[in-house]
Amino acid sequence: MTLSLFFVGASDTACEAARVLSFKKSSPNLSLGISTIGGNAVGIFVHEVQPQSFAFGHDGLHCCDQILEYNGVDFRKLTAEEASLELTKPCPSVRMLVQYNPARYKKVYNQPGDHFYVRVHFDHTADNHGELSFKKNDILLVESTIHDGKLGHWFAWLVDDEGRKTQKCGTIPSKERLEDDFNLKRSQSENEFEDLKGSRRGSGNVRRSFLQRRKHKRNNSKDSREFNSFSDASLNSDSVPQLDDISVYTYTKIERMECKKIRPVILLAPLSDPLIKKLVSESPDIYLACQPAVMQASVQVMEQGLADGTYIDYWQEDDHFVCIRVTSIHEISDKGMHSLLNGSPSSIERLHRQHIYPIVIFARHKSVKQLRELRDPQFLPERLNAKAAKDIFEKFQKFEKDYNHQFSAVIQGGNIAEMHQQIKTVISSEQKKGIWVPSVL
Structure with missing residues (x-):
């Protein structure tokens, strides 16, 4: 030495x-x-x-x-x-x-050494005294990553939307420990599959059932991409994430920032088009609909546009594609106006990658019947038929289940005038608030 x-x-x-x-x-x-x-x-x-x-x-x-x-x-x-x-x-x-x-x-010497915030992506119930229970989408302030000298245990506080500590605190499993648990579950699941495949006694039905539980269908349509996302992972789930980045099922490190620019608005509502028209019609100095651009291009070109951040969403109409350009959103914001988007939930994350943080408003309707009864003489002259109302209702139930952590606010579905007023109130309130954005963990 x-x-x-x-x-x-x-x-x-x-x-x-x-x-x-x-x-x-x-x-x-x-x-x-x-x-x-x-x-x-x-x-x-x-x-x-x-x-x-x-x-x-x-x-x-x-x-x-x-x-x-x-x-x-x-x-x-x-x-x-x-x-x-x-x-x-x-x-x-x-x-x-x-x-x-x-x-x-x-x-x-006697101060907490660590200080960072995380958003959690699973429910956790404390088993022992001194542990902290939390729910999916809660925000935690971590103050120690080696609690009592033990790796695998963090000490954290549950905080409110402003980052203020509540009365709840305790130990939580560390991010690395959770990822180790996920990897172990995945390994056990793969071994189980190999055992089933190699077993002469394993029936075809058993094998099919196991595969169906693990397999995630892929489809290029806009709606099916949302439906087939995997977002309900928890440590108690029988399904094991098959993605390389399993960190999205544990914690995401976040930080709170003040947003100085006018934020775009994504309306996740079954009747977003008439709502957008009413907002623009009554407050043209505040709101502007973000007009999609028509593209005569291949699927490969459109996918590349998503990948490089040129578009945040696209879909096919007849023999052409329609897309929402990032530049269009910036242009409206630069005018001091809220751009109104009728985008898919996946567009939220794409906006985040461009450091654009939209106000996301979800409209929750009570039933298919309520949807069918909605009508507005100017902005929704015709009611939805039974099949369309049922399909839309189920689609948005799925959206709420999979993407609720992305919502800025949830409004109650009602008539167009009622929802219009709720949306205006939410936008005004959210624009003044600080926002939580991902940072590197």
Whole structure:
């Protein structure tokens, strides 16, 4: 084992100059032999160095050293969990940038080290005292990613829509632990399938039933893409996600931001067209319908437009395609007006990728009968027939089940005038609010 030491320029806010330590380990699996405190909110600090550690000594690590970099990884914004996982990775040598900062160490010693928000994508019921129960779409503030020194457990608070703590707090399973559980379930499910396939006693009906449970149909139509999404995953589900990115079934890290631009509005309503017409007709200085563009192109060209963010949605009409362009939304917003979109739920996520955060309003109707009875002399002169009303009602029931976490507000379906007034109230209120947007976890 060899150790070398030299100094780099001092930080403006540090008590001492930052220094670089380099060690060669006798074995890649040899532990660094230190304990740390802190997290992404305060930084990672050395708390204790074991006497037998190769980093121990006058020229090594000391209590109160802040770890700024470790083997090329920036530690300044790592959570306690992320830092611990980096420090325990096997490696033949160690190179660290550290800074002795006892004043800051003392200040953060008894404070929560981590601080970030997550939106949860499953229901969780606490089994033991001290654990936190939560529901799908709740927002949590995580303050420790190694609670009581244990990997796999986070400490979190349930917060309201403004990010304020409620009275509910406790431990929750970590993101990595959840993903490990999902991978285990997926592996067990695949093994079960192989056992069924290889078993002579396994009947064709059993195999078909198992496959049907796991298989997700694909269809290029606008509506079927929404219907076949997988969004009800939970740890207690028999179905196991078959996607590469299983993180979408655990937690999504989010942050709250103020939206200074006029936000577009997506109306997820069975009768969105007459509602949009009424809004534009009565308030043309506030609302403008986003007109779809007609495209004579191939499916491949249209799909590429979705992929590169040129369009947020498209569908086929007769022998051509119709699409909603991102530039059209920007142009309306730049005029200081709300663009009104009759888009699909999948367009919400595509807008988010373009850093556009729409106000999403869902209209919930009580029954097929209520839909059939709706009529407006100017904007909906003809009632829906029985089949159309039933199909639309079931379609929007599915939308609510799969995409409710994307809704800004839910209004009660009624006559056109009532819904029109509710929508105006929601838009005015939501435009003033801060919004939660995804960030990198």
